[in-house]
Amino acid sequence: MQNYASLSSSGSITINLANEWGSHDISSSAYASAYNTAISTVRQVYSGTIIVDIPGWGQETHTAADASSSINDNNIAFSVHIYPSAYNQGGGHYLNTSDLDYLGNSGRDCIVGEFGSGNSGDADWSGLVDHAKSKGWTILGWCWNGDGGEMNMVTPSWATNATATSFSAGSYMNTIIDKLGGGTSTTPPDNTTPVGSGNITVKAKGVVGDEIMEIRINGNAVASYTLLTSYNEYSVEGNGTVQVVFTNDEGDRDVQVDYVIIDGTIYQAEDQEVNTGVWQDGDCGGSYSEWLHCGGYIEFNGSTTTNPDDTTTPPDDTSSGNCSDIQTWTASTVYSEAGTQVSYNGNIYENNWYSQNQNPEENSGQWQVWTLIGTCN
Numbered sequence: 609m610q611n612y613a614s615l616s617s618s619g620s621i622t623i624n625l626a627n628e629w630g631s632h633d634i635s636s637s638a639y640a641s642a643y644n645t646a647i648s649t650v651r652q653v654y655s656g657t658i659i660v661d662i663p664g665w666g667q668e669t670h671t672a673a674d675a676s677s678s679i680n681d682n683n684i685a686f687s688v689h690i691y692p693s694a695y696n697q698g699g700g701h702y703l704n705t706s707d708l709d710y711l712g713n714s715g716r717d718c719i720v721g722e723f724g725s726g727n728s729g730d731a732d733w734s735g736l737v738d739h740a741k742s743k744g745w746t747i748l749g750w751c752w753n754g755d756g757g758e759m760n761m762v763t764p765s766w767a768t769n770a771t772a773t774s775f776s777a778g779s780y781m782n783t784i785i786d787k788l789g790g791g792t793s794t795t796p797p798d799n800t801t802p803v804g805s806g807n808i809t810v811k812a813k814g815v816v817g818d819e820i821m822e823i824r825i826n827g828n829a830v831a832s833y834t835l836l837t838s839y840n841e842y843s844v845e846g847n848g849t850v851q852v853v854f855t856n857d858e859g860d861r862d863v864q865v866d867y868v869i870i871d872g873t874i875y876q877a878e879d880q881e882v883n884t885g886v887w888q889d890g891d892c893g894g895s896y897s898e899w900l901h902c903g904g905y906i907e908f909n910g911s912t913t914t915n916p917d918d919t920t921t922p923p924d925d926t927s928s929g930n931c932s933d934i935q936t937w938t939a940s941t942v943y944s945e946a947g948t949q950v951s952y953n954g955n956i957y958e959n960n961w962y963s964q965n966q967n968p969e970e971n972s973g974q975w976q977v978w979t980l981i982g983t984c985n
Contacts, residue, residue, distance in 0.1 A: 630663030640678035687721030693729035749784035806845030882907035931984035
Protein backbone atom coordinates (compact mmCIF):
# COMPACT_ATOMS: atom_id res chain seq x y z
CA MET A 609 0.00 0.00 0.00
CA GLN A 610 2.86 2.36 0.76
CA ASN A 611 4.20 1.82 -2.76
CA TYR A 612 0.85 2.66 -4.36
CA ALA A 613 0.55 5.75 -2.17
CA SER A 614 4.04 6.94 -3.13
CA LEU A 615 3.33 6.47 -6.83
CA SER A 616 0.00 8.28 -6.60
CA SER A 617 1.56 11.27 -4.89
CA SER A 618 4.32 11.58 -7.50
CA GLY A 619 2.04 12.29 -10.45
CA SER A 620 -0.51 10.80 -12.79
CA ILE A 621 -0.31 7.00 -13.03
CA THR A 622 -2.48 4.13 -14.21
CA ILE A 623 -2.34 0.82 -12.38
CA ASN A 624 -2.47 -2.57 -14.10
CA LEU A 625 -3.57 -4.76 -11.21
CA ALA A 626 -2.11 -8.30 -11.23
CA ASN A 627 -0.65 -9.07 -14.64
CA GLU A 628 -2.49 -11.94 -16.39
CA TRP A 629 -4.05 -13.17 -13.17
CA GLY A 630 -6.46 -16.11 -13.38
CA SER A 631 -6.15 -19.34 -15.35
CA HIS A 632 -8.04 -20.43 -18.45
CA ASP A 633 -10.28 -22.52 -16.15
CA ILE A 634 -11.26 -19.90 -13.57
CA SER A 635 -14.98 -19.25 -13.21
CA SER A 636 -16.52 -15.83 -13.71
CA SER A 637 -17.65 -15.70 -10.08
CA ALA A 638 -14.20 -16.58 -8.70
CA TYR A 639 -12.57 -14.05 -11.01
CA ALA A 640 -14.97 -11.27 -9.94
CA SER A 641 -14.63 -12.11 -6.25
CA ALA A 642 -10.83 -12.01 -6.31
CA TYR A 643 -10.73 -8.69 -8.14
CA ASN A 644 -13.33 -7.13 -5.84
CA THR A 645 -11.03 -7.89 -2.91
CA ALA A 646 -7.89 -6.63 -4.64
CA ILE A 647 -9.52 -3.47 -6.02
CA SER A 648 -11.00 -2.48 -2.66
CA THR A 649 -7.51 -2.59 -1.16
CA VAL A 650 -5.94 -0.46 -3.90
CA ARG A 651 -8.80 2.06 -3.68
CA GLN A 652 -7.61 3.05 -0.22
CA VAL A 653 -4.81 5.06 -1.85
CA TYR A 654 -5.62 5.27 -5.58
CA SER A 655 -8.72 6.62 -7.33
CA GLY A 656 -7.74 6.40 -11.01
CA THR A 657 -8.55 3.82 -13.66
CA ILE A 658 -7.46 0.27 -12.86
CA ILE A 659 -6.55 -1.98 -15.78
CA VAL A 660 -7.75 -5.53 -15.20
CA ASP A 661 -6.25 -8.26 -17.37
CA ILE A 662 -8.81 -10.81 -18.48
CA PRO A 663 -7.98 -14.36 -17.33
CA GLY A 664 -6.20 -17.09 -19.25
CA TRP A 665 -3.15 -14.95 -20.09
CA GLY A 666 -5.46 -12.21 -21.31
CA GLN A 667 -7.47 -14.44 -23.65
CA GLU A 668 -10.65 -15.67 -21.89
CA THR A 669 -12.90 -12.85 -23.12
CA HIS A 670 -16.19 -14.51 -22.20
CA THR A 671 -15.14 -15.21 -18.60
CA ALA A 672 -14.28 -11.56 -18.02
CA ALA A 673 -17.37 -10.24 -19.80
CA ASP A 674 -19.66 -12.56 -17.82
CA ALA A 675 -17.96 -11.43 -14.59
CA SER A 676 -18.36 -7.73 -15.38
CA SER A 677 -21.70 -7.22 -13.65
CA SER A 678 -20.30 -8.81 -10.46
CA ILE A 679 -17.26 -6.51 -10.28
CA ASN A 680 -18.31 -3.64 -8.04
CA ASP A 681 -15.90 -0.93 -9.18
CA ASN A 682 -17.00 1.22 -12.11
CA ASN A 683 -13.61 2.67 -13.03
CA ILE A 684 -11.86 -0.34 -14.54
CA ALA A 685 -10.80 -1.30 -18.06
CA PHE A 686 -10.53 -4.87 -19.30
CA SER A 687 -7.23 -5.69 -21.02
CA VAL A 688 -6.91 -8.39 -23.71
CA HIS A 689 -3.51 -9.75 -24.82
CA ILE A 690 -3.14 -10.62 -28.50
CA TYR A 691 -0.48 -12.93 -29.93
CA PRO A 692 -0.52 -15.70 -32.56
CA SER A 693 -0.80 -18.22 -29.70
CA ALA A 694 -3.81 -16.47 -28.10
CA TYR A 695 -6.27 -19.27 -27.39
CA ASN A 696 -9.79 -18.96 -25.99
CA GLN A 697 -10.13 -22.23 -24.12
CA GLY A 698 -13.72 -21.54 -23.14
CA GLY A 699 -14.67 -21.24 -26.79
CA GLY A 700 -12.33 -23.99 -27.95
CA HIS A 701 -10.66 -21.85 -30.59
CA TYR A 702 -7.91 -19.34 -31.24
CA LEU A 703 -8.89 -15.80 -30.36
CA ASN A 704 -11.06 -14.16 -33.03
CA THR A 705 -12.94 -10.92 -33.65
CA SER A 706 -16.21 -12.23 -32.21
CA ASP A 707 -14.40 -12.76 -28.89
CA LEU A 708 -13.37 -9.09 -28.88
CA ASP A 709 -16.93 -8.08 -29.71
CA TYR A 710 -18.26 -10.14 -26.80
CA LEU A 711 -15.83 -8.49 -24.40
CA GLY A 712 -16.72 -5.06 -25.78
CA ASN A 713 -20.40 -5.72 -25.11
CA SER A 714 -19.65 -6.05 -21.38
CA GLY A 715 -20.15 -2.30 -21.05
CA ARG A 716 -16.63 -1.80 -19.72
CA ASP A 717 -13.83 0.17 -21.31
CA CYS A 718 -11.51 -2.26 -23.12
CA ILE A 719 -7.92 -2.02 -24.28
CA VAL A 720 -5.30 -4.19 -25.95
CA GLY A 721 -2.72 -4.28 -23.17
CA GLU A 722 -0.24 -6.47 -25.04
CA PHE A 723 0.20 -7.58 -28.63
CA GLY A 724 2.89 -8.90 -30.91
CA SER A 725 3.94 -11.35 -33.57
CA GLY A 726 6.10 -13.51 -31.31
CA ASN A 727 5.53 -17.27 -30.74
CA SER A 728 3.39 -19.61 -32.85
CA GLY A 729 -0.32 -20.23 -33.30
CA ASP A 730 -3.29 -19.56 -35.57
CA ALA A 731 -4.68 -16.36 -34.08
CA ASP A 732 -4.58 -13.48 -36.58
CA TRP A 733 -2.80 -11.10 -34.23
CA SER A 734 -2.53 -8.28 -36.78
CA GLY A 735 -6.18 -8.49 -37.86
CA LEU A 736 -7.32 -8.64 -34.23
CA VAL A 737 -5.38 -5.48 -33.37
CA ASP A 738 -6.92 -3.76 -36.39
CA HIS A 739 -10.39 -4.86 -35.24
CA ALA A 740 -9.74 -3.47 -31.76
CA LYS A 741 -8.61 -0.18 -33.33
CA SER A 742 -11.86 -0.03 -35.32
CA LYS A 743 -13.77 -0.33 -32.04
CA GLY A 744 -11.90 2.67 -30.63
CA TRP A 745 -9.92 0.67 -28.09
CA THR A 746 -6.58 1.92 -26.78
CA ILE A 747 -3.69 -0.20 -28.09
CA LEU A 748 -0.53 -0.60 -26.01
CA GLY A 749 2.74 -2.14 -27.22
CA TRP A 750 4.51 -4.20 -24.59
CA CYS A 751 7.68 -6.21 -24.18
CA TRP A 752 10.20 -7.08 -21.55
CA ASN A 753 13.96 -7.16 -21.78
CA GLY A 754 14.70 -9.99 -19.39
CA ASP A 755 15.23 -13.28 -21.18
CA GLY A 756 16.71 -12.47 -24.55
CA GLY A 757 13.64 -14.04 -26.16
CA GLU A 758 11.70 -13.07 -29.23
CA MET A 759 9.77 -10.11 -27.79
CA ASN A 760 12.61 -7.87 -26.64
CA MET A 761 12.43 -4.42 -28.22
CA VAL A 762 15.99 -3.47 -27.32
CA THR A 763 19.36 -5.16 -27.48
CA PRO A 764 21.27 -6.37 -25.56
CA SER A 765 18.81 -8.02 -23.20
CA TRP A 766 19.48 -8.30 -19.50
CA ALA A 767 19.92 -12.03 -19.99
CA THR A 768 22.78 -11.56 -22.43
CA ASN A 769 24.43 -8.51 -20.83
CA ALA A 770 23.20 -7.56 -17.37
CA THR A 771 25.71 -4.72 -17.00
CA ALA A 772 25.03 -2.98 -20.32
CA THR A 773 24.77 0.81 -20.13
CA SER A 774 23.74 1.52 -23.72
CA PHE A 775 21.08 -0.08 -25.87
CA SER A 776 19.83 -0.04 -29.43
CA ALA A 777 16.43 -0.77 -30.90
CA GLY A 778 15.88 -4.39 -31.87
CA SER A 779 13.99 -5.40 -35.00
CA TYR A 780 10.99 -6.41 -32.89
CA MET A 781 10.50 -2.77 -31.92
CA ASN A 782 9.67 -2.04 -35.56
CA THR A 783 6.95 -4.70 -35.50
CA ILE A 784 5.31 -2.91 -32.58
CA ILE A 785 5.82 0.64 -33.90
CA ASP A 786 4.56 -0.25 -37.37
CA LYS A 787 1.38 -1.79 -35.94
CA LEU A 788 0.77 1.15 -33.66
CA GLY A 789 0.94 3.30 -36.77
CA GLY A 790 3.80 5.61 -35.90
CA GLY A 791 7.54 6.02 -36.05
CA THR A 792 10.04 5.09 -38.71
CA SER A 793 10.98 1.49 -39.30
CA THR A 794 14.66 0.71 -39.74
CA THR A 795 14.09 -2.79 -41.12
CA PRO A 796 12.02 -4.13 -44.03
CA PRO A 797 8.26 -4.45 -43.37
CA ASP A 798 6.91 -7.70 -41.95
CA ASN A 799 6.13 -9.38 -45.26
CA THR A 800 7.97 -11.03 -48.13
CA THR A 801 9.56 -7.96 -49.70
CA PRO A 802 12.73 -8.53 -51.77
CA VAL A 803 15.88 -7.08 -50.22
CA GLY A 804 18.72 -6.34 -52.62
CA SER A 805 19.10 -7.68 -56.15
CA GLY A 806 21.10 -10.33 -57.95
CA ASN A 807 21.06 -13.83 -59.36
CA ILE A 808 21.09 -15.49 -55.91
CA THR A 809 18.05 -15.16 -53.63
CA VAL A 810 17.65 -16.60 -50.13
CA LYS A 811 14.21 -16.88 -48.51
CA ALA A 812 14.56 -17.07 -44.72
CA LYS A 813 13.15 -15.94 -41.38
CA GLY A 814 14.11 -15.91 -37.71
CA VAL A 815 12.29 -17.18 -34.63
CA VAL A 816 13.14 -14.22 -32.37
CA GLY A 817 13.53 -11.51 -35.00
CA ASP A 818 17.10 -10.41 -34.36
CA GLU A 819 18.91 -13.39 -35.89
CA ILE A 820 21.78 -12.44 -38.19
CA MET A 821 22.09 -14.33 -41.48
CA GLU A 822 25.18 -14.10 -43.63
CA ILE A 823 25.35 -15.12 -47.28
CA ARG A 824 28.68 -16.52 -48.41
CA ILE A 825 29.80 -17.40 -51.93
CA ASN A 826 32.77 -19.75 -52.25
CA GLY A 827 33.44 -19.18 -48.55
CA ASN A 828 33.50 -15.38 -48.77
CA ALA A 829 30.88 -13.26 -46.99
CA VAL A 830 29.06 -11.00 -49.46
CA ALA A 831 26.11 -9.77 -47.35
CA SER A 832 24.66 -9.87 -43.83
CA TYR A 833 21.05 -9.30 -42.76
CA THR A 834 19.00 -9.12 -39.55
CA LEU A 835 16.02 -11.41 -40.08
CA LEU A 836 12.35 -10.80 -39.36
CA THR A 837 9.96 -13.34 -37.84
CA SER A 838 8.24 -13.73 -41.20
CA TYR A 839 9.83 -14.79 -44.47
CA ASN A 840 11.71 -12.26 -46.57
CA GLU A 841 13.78 -12.71 -49.72
CA TYR A 842 17.38 -11.48 -49.73
CA SER A 843 19.26 -11.23 -53.04
CA VAL A 844 22.95 -10.89 -53.92
CA GLU A 845 25.08 -11.22 -57.04
CA GLY A 846 27.69 -13.92 -57.52
CA ASN A 847 28.68 -17.34 -58.81
CA GLY A 848 29.74 -20.45 -56.94
CA THR A 849 28.80 -22.50 -53.88
CA VAL A 850 26.34 -20.64 -51.63
CA GLN A 851 26.33 -20.95 -47.86
CA VAL A 852 23.51 -19.49 -45.74
CA VAL A 853 25.12 -18.87 -42.34
CA PHE A 854 23.55 -18.28 -38.89
CA THR A 855 26.09 -16.14 -37.02
CA ASN A 856 24.59 -15.04 -33.67
CA ASP A 857 23.11 -18.17 -32.08
CA GLU A 858 22.06 -17.49 -28.49
CA GLY A 859 19.00 -18.12 -26.33
CA ASP A 860 15.86 -18.80 -28.37
CA ARG A 861 17.31 -17.65 -31.67
CA ASP A 862 16.91 -20.02 -34.63
CA VAL A 863 16.87 -19.52 -38.40
CA GLN A 864 14.56 -21.23 -40.89
CA VAL A 865 15.63 -21.24 -44.55
CA ASP A 866 12.91 -22.03 -47.07
CA TYR A 867 14.92 -22.10 -50.28
CA VAL A 868 17.69 -20.53 -52.34
CA ILE A 869 17.25 -19.48 -55.97
CA ILE A 870 20.41 -19.66 -58.07
CA ASP A 871 20.17 -18.40 -61.65
CA GLY A 872 16.42 -19.01 -61.69
CA THR A 873 16.50 -22.55 -60.24
CA ILE A 874 14.94 -23.16 -56.81
CA TYR A 875 16.88 -25.34 -54.35
CA GLN A 876 14.93 -26.36 -51.24
CA ALA A 877 16.85 -26.18 -47.96
CA GLU A 878 15.53 -29.54 -46.80
CA ASP A 879 17.09 -31.18 -49.89
CA GLN A 880 20.65 -30.13 -49.04
CA GLU A 881 23.07 -32.68 -47.62
CA VAL A 882 25.37 -30.25 -45.78
CA ASN A 883 23.82 -28.49 -42.77
CA THR A 884 26.26 -27.74 -39.94
CA GLY A 885 23.71 -25.81 -37.86
CA VAL A 886 20.74 -28.17 -37.47
CA TRP A 887 20.31 -29.95 -34.13
CA GLN A 888 20.17 -33.67 -34.90
CA ASP A 889 20.86 -36.76 -32.81
CA GLY A 890 21.80 -34.69 -29.77
CA ASP A 891 24.39 -32.51 -31.49
CA CYS A 892 24.85 -29.67 -33.97
CA GLY A 893 25.25 -30.70 -37.58
CA GLY A 894 23.41 -32.98 -39.95
CA SER A 895 21.50 -32.98 -43.23
CA TYR A 896 18.21 -32.35 -44.99
CA SER A 897 16.59 -29.69 -42.82
CA GLU A 898 15.39 -26.09 -43.19
CA TRP A 899 16.55 -25.27 -39.67
CA LEU A 900 19.70 -23.72 -38.25
CA HIS A 901 19.46 -24.20 -34.49
CA CYS A 902 23.18 -23.67 -33.89
CA GLY A 903 25.77 -21.37 -35.37
CA GLY A 904 26.47 -22.94 -38.75
CA TYR A 905 25.36 -23.02 -42.36
CA ILE A 906 23.37 -24.79 -45.05
CA GLU A 907 25.39 -25.29 -48.22
CA PHE A 908 23.82 -24.97 -51.68
CA ASN A 909 26.08 -26.16 -54.50
CA GLY A 910 23.47 -26.48 -57.24
CA SER A 911 22.50 -30.00 -56.18
CA THR A 912 18.88 -31.14 -56.31
CA THR A 913 19.60 -34.26 -54.25
CA THR A 914 16.62 -35.04 -52.06
CA ASN A 915 16.56 -36.52 -48.60
CA PRO A 916 16.85 -40.30 -49.02
CA ASP A 917 14.83 -40.79 -45.85
CA ASP A 918 11.96 -38.56 -47.01
CA THR A 919 8.65 -40.32 -47.57
CA THR A 920 5.11 -39.24 -48.23
CA THR A 921 3.66 -42.37 -46.62
CA PRO A 922 3.62 -43.20 -42.91
CA PRO A 923 6.75 -45.00 -41.67
CA ASP A 924 6.64 -48.76 -41.48
CA ASP A 925 7.12 -48.85 -37.72
CA THR A 926 3.84 -47.15 -36.88
CA SER A 927 1.40 -49.23 -34.91
CA SER A 928 -2.05 -49.01 -33.43
CA GLY A 929 -2.91 -48.46 -29.80
CA ASN A 930 -5.69 -47.84 -27.31
CA CYS A 931 -6.27 -44.09 -27.15
CA SER A 932 -8.57 -44.24 -24.11
CA ASP A 933 -5.50 -44.05 -21.86
CA ILE A 934 -3.78 -41.29 -23.87
CA GLN A 935 -4.49 -37.61 -23.33
CA THR A 936 -6.09 -35.70 -26.18
CA TRP A 937 -3.92 -32.93 -27.63
CA THR A 938 -5.07 -29.36 -26.94
CA ALA A 939 -3.49 -26.13 -28.13
CA SER A 940 -3.35 -24.59 -24.65
CA THR A 941 -1.56 -27.48 -22.92
CA VAL A 942 2.20 -27.25 -22.41
CA TYR A 943 3.97 -30.51 -23.27
CA SER A 944 7.30 -29.91 -21.55
CA GLU A 945 8.53 -33.50 -21.25
CA ALA A 946 9.88 -35.19 -24.38
CA GLY A 947 8.21 -38.55 -25.00
CA THR A 948 4.72 -37.40 -24.00
CA GLN A 949 2.06 -39.15 -26.07
CA VAL A 950 -1.18 -37.53 -27.22
CA SER A 951 -4.06 -38.52 -29.47
CA TYR A 952 -5.40 -36.31 -32.24
CA ASN A 953 -7.82 -37.08 -35.09
CA GLY A 954 -7.52 -40.82 -34.54
CA ASN A 955 -3.72 -40.91 -34.43
CA ILE A 956 -1.14 -41.19 -31.65
CA TYR A 957 1.79 -38.76 -31.58
CA GLU A 958 4.84 -38.37 -29.33
CA ASN A 959 6.71 -35.10 -28.80
CA ASN A 960 10.46 -34.89 -29.34
CA TRP A 961 10.90 -31.72 -27.29
CA TYR A 962 8.91 -28.95 -25.57
CA SER A 963 5.72 -28.02 -27.40
CA GLN A 964 2.69 -25.76 -27.06
CA ASN A 965 0.19 -24.68 -29.74
CA GLN A 966 1.89 -26.91 -32.33
CA ASN A 967 -0.75 -29.11 -33.95
CA PRO A 968 0.75 -32.64 -34.13
CA GLU A 969 -0.96 -33.36 -37.45
CA GLU A 970 0.71 -30.32 -39.01
CA ASN A 971 4.02 -30.56 -37.15
CA SER A 972 5.01 -34.22 -37.38
CA GLY A 973 7.71 -35.84 -39.45
CA GLN A 974 11.46 -35.89 -39.67
CA TRP A 975 13.12 -33.11 -37.64
CA GLN A 976 9.76 -31.84 -36.34
CA VAL A 977 8.40 -31.60 -32.81
CA TRP A 978 5.89 -34.49 -33.11
CA THR A 979 6.38 -38.06 -34.33
CA LEU A 980 3.48 -40.16 -35.59
CA ILE A 981 3.43 -43.33 -33.47
CA GLY A 982 0.36 -45.05 -34.86
CA THR A 983 -3.41 -45.05 -35.03
CA CYS A 984 -6.06 -45.43 -32.37
CA ASN A 985 -7.85 -48.76 -32.40
